[in-house]
Amino acid sequence: MTLPASPFARIAIACLALCGLGAALYGGWVNAQVEGDRGIAPLMVSTDINVGGIEVNVTADNPEEARQKGWQEAQRKAWEKLGGPDISDSQLQGLVSAIVIQHEETGPKRYVATLGVTFDRQRAAGYLGRSGETQRSAPILLLPVTVSAGTELMYEQANPWQRAWAEYQPGASRVDYVRPAGQAGESLLLTYGQTGRRSRNWWATILDQFGAADVLVPIAQLHYVYPGGPVEGRFVARHGPDDEYLGSFSLRANSPRELPAMLNRAVERFDEMFVKALADGTIRPDKTLGRSSGMMDRDIARLIEQSRAILAQAEAARNRAATEEENVADANAAQADAAAGGDAPSIINLFINFPTPDAASFEAGLNTVRGTPGVRGASIGSAAIGGTSVLSVTYEGTIEELVGALAQRGYNVQRAGNSLNISR
Template identity: 35%
Template structure:
């Protein structure tokens, strides 16, 4: 009867403990702590295991958040540790009447534990890093195209205890187009810059796991590789082995191991982003004139949002824009396939003329609360009237100066830096008899032979005798 009661208590205690870990980022979690205790009964053995897990987890938390050695952690008693711990997670357990064997996770309350890390943990946090978890199973490399166990393991991982600020994609249709396993092998910086700008990140981290199954239903071996940057620079790797039933537990252990590799690289200064990957587009965009403002003499630029459900839709819009008269360039500043992209349009005419030319091509610039939206013309849109082009005024000598025009400076009042005016000299005209061209013409007339007299007109020729009548 006592054994049955203890078994029911163990089954009920685990969900209650798991509920204590809620809070969404309000706790630090240290998992994967092995314990093996023995006592008079299972209940006392479990309590002893919890105490041992708290003592082991505290130095590990200190090392993860400060980068210092575990033996340098402050010495805290069981009462202080129990007050700082919000709960215990049971990742796996086995027990008998006197022995308790388990793998536990300790959940530290962030508010209570933060007092011990003031001035030490803040400098170890990285900027936002885009995480690409690649899952290789059966020779197929998958990223966000399907919900893999590797993505689920990273979703279970608590980022509160890591100095790395991971950014996970949602796996939408647009993400599947941009984020592929092949993309991790491409070093093109311009494309990576657009991807990082889409997710608000400063760099990319590639966490890959390769599964090798001995036989269907048999043991599974996994190789975990941590890479960094567009060139996929390897930072470290490790291998683990588990059975099929323990696949999730092995992947959770691999997540913690890869996070340790990234944290160690951050402490050693190897997790540094390239300067050209973090090029800010805001200074360039902020210089673009408003569509309602006057254009510059040499042209102007307007930034507009466009809806891009796929790559083909953007290609059609770009080709249509380049065919608009007065548009001198089209630049994609932010790509979001499946969402809204941003494009910069350079034009040489006035804003009114740009709107008119776009309307002739079936496009419209619509003002929104967040900027300007470039869309196709729909039924019911009023046609944009052609702007009136006023030619510049022509200056007429002696005409009165219009009001507001700059007055002509008086004669003799020149700027100090202007050179003195020079009076042009009248050309020297030779006398009539001494002009070279007239002398040559006169010599030609004298040396020209007299004209030959014209021959008399011949009469008709008699074709019979060949004589010409007189």
């Protein structure tokens, strides 16, 4: 290619080349701003009743029995924490939909863990004497801020404070949290600088984008005393486009390893603070943003609450009647077997562990185990997408027969005491 001889033409070509280079660099810079590990999608909100932070420390003859004993103790402690009435262990087991392992340590004969217990709201409501439904606020945008080492962090990169809020289950809370994932352009829009803006038009645009009517800003100020040492946290709650102060508290973790547990406690404290401010009328959407409170009339809400309570009590009565009928039928069958001189079939309880890299594998494994001949029941002990899930299984027969039945369904089965590890 021959360049034009005119010096003006050469200058024009050079300017165009520089502009093209600048556009390419700018495009790469913009892509760099939204790439990387920054998005944590919040867990799907469940309406079940979640009780976390239950600590157990039990011993038994082997690790499997110790874990089962620890889970039973956690269920009982969680039920007492809810103020539930005295019921049998079998009835309590029927109300539990999941056990969440927050932290556990196992030994040859000991099990030490911090667990969360999830109760099915519909089944537990009859015993608790309430439907469990609450009058909720209007949708409120949540902007968790971490302040540490002189920097303010929100969604620019994945961080423990954002993760604590993403993994929180606010199903029983009165606050309807809108929790952004912080992915792609959200990390550019939602920054700490946004909390200092006062422009109503700007806030209205953001709230419209997320379908929210108000904003809450929980701030975690973390101070690491020394590397690997204690972490001191001061937590401040702020609200609204005017950054109104709601309250604060302090917590301390003995080491960075205990930081996630401290942040989980802080999330629960913040929720209590927000719920109280909502009840006191402190949290109300700013009228200048053109939003209404979005809350139902109290008289209508009370009528709905009463009707739900009546339906829940009726359902609980039907469940109790059905249970009594099943118990009578089982007793009659046992008496018939005894009279006929026959041996009653053996029933065993055990745990089945299986890898669940995704939701599809979890669903497939659960359906396969439940469909195995002889399996009377299989409840979810622990669901860990991306890890190993645990099923609590009741089987009619021997453990050797169950191993054979699972092998026929295409599983590789390994026996570990009173539990099985299966994989394909």
